Amino acid sequence: MSTLFISDLHLDQHRTDLMAAFVNFLNDHARHAENLFILGDFFEVWLGDDFIPPFLQPAIDALAALPVKKYLMHGNRDFLLGEEFCKLTGMTLLNDPTVIDLYGRPCLLMHGDSLCTKDVAYMEARKMLRDPDFQADFLTKTVEERIAFASSAREQSKAHTGEMSTDIMDVTPSEVESAMSNAGVNLMIHGHTHRPATHALMVNEKQATRIVLGDWDASGWYIKAGPSGGSPELVSFKLTGD
Ligand code: MN
Numbered sequence: 052m053s054t055l056f057i058s059d060l061h062l063d064q065h066r067t068d069l070m071a072a073f074v075n076f077l078n079d080h081a082r083h084a085e086n087l088f089i090l091g092d093f094f095e096v097w098l099g100d101d102f103i104p105p106f107l108q109p110a111i112d113a114l115a116a117l118p119v120k121k122y123l124m125h126g127n128r129d130f131l132l133g134e135e136f137c138k139l140t141g142m143t144l145l146n147d148p149t150v151i152d153l154y155g156r157p158c159l160l161m162h163g164d165s166l167c168t169k170d171v172a173y174m175e176a177r178k179m180l181r182d183p184d185f186q187a188d189f190l191t192k193t194v195e196e197r198i199a200f201a202s203s204a205r206e207q208s209k210a211h212t213g214e215m216s217t218d219i220m221d222v223t224p225s226e227v228e229s230a231m232s233n234a235g236v237n238l239m240i241h242g243h244t245h246r247p248a249t250h251a252l253m254v255n256e257k258q259a260t261r262i263v264l265g266d267w268d269a270s271g272w273y274i275k276a277g278p279s280g281g282s283p284e285l286v287s288f289k290l291t292g293d
Contacts (some may be wrong), residue, residue: 064106
């Protein structure tokens with residue numbers, strides 16, 4: 052019995068190695084689990100459930116065939132993932148943040164981008180991109196228009212992140228503490244920053260743990276939790292398959 056967490060696979064059509072690794076991961080690891088959580092940026096970009104690129108079919112098929120409970124959270128790149136995708140894959144969409152009961156221990160799940168509050172320009176853009184009216188309008192556009200918007204947003208973001216100092220790209224510690232305090236947890240799991248690590252910290256003068264998933268690139272990352280107690284384990288593995 053175990054619960055697995057992954058995030059930041061950034062699947063896209065140029066990385067067939069990542070697609071193969073994901074399908075392998077489902078077959079090797081996830082099918083022995085009880086629950087699988089994908090905590091955002093599963094895809095490099097998501098233009099809407101009405102435009103699912105054919106190269107993703109192996110991932111969709113593998114998820115649909117996986118007989119475990121599967122949960123999905125939006126990341127900053129795939130925040131338009133919707134109910135149609137969930138229906139195809141048998142996944143349940145979670146709010147960011149969500150608190151789950153992880154074998155008796157409340158655990159806060161987030162993608163992580165909302166914790167990077169020192170990046171003021173990004174936080175402003177996030178507010179717009181997550182606005183339901185903006186999203187509804189975006190989804191009325193043609194696929195070509197959506198692609199054009201997404202690539203110009205990515206260019207802007209690249210230019211922007213390129214000029215920022217590295218501490219701005221990480222989470223704001225006080226934001227982590229208040230998120231955990233508000234949620235009433237001493238355990239948190241998120242991704243986004245591509246800085247995989249297990250951090251010990253104090254929240255309301257009590258010991259707490261924040262575990263950060265890594266992105267999949269040369270290696271893959273997952274977190275495994277079980278009923279036996281102790282902290283969930285952050286694991287990296289070599290990507291295999293092509
Ligand atoms: Mn992200």
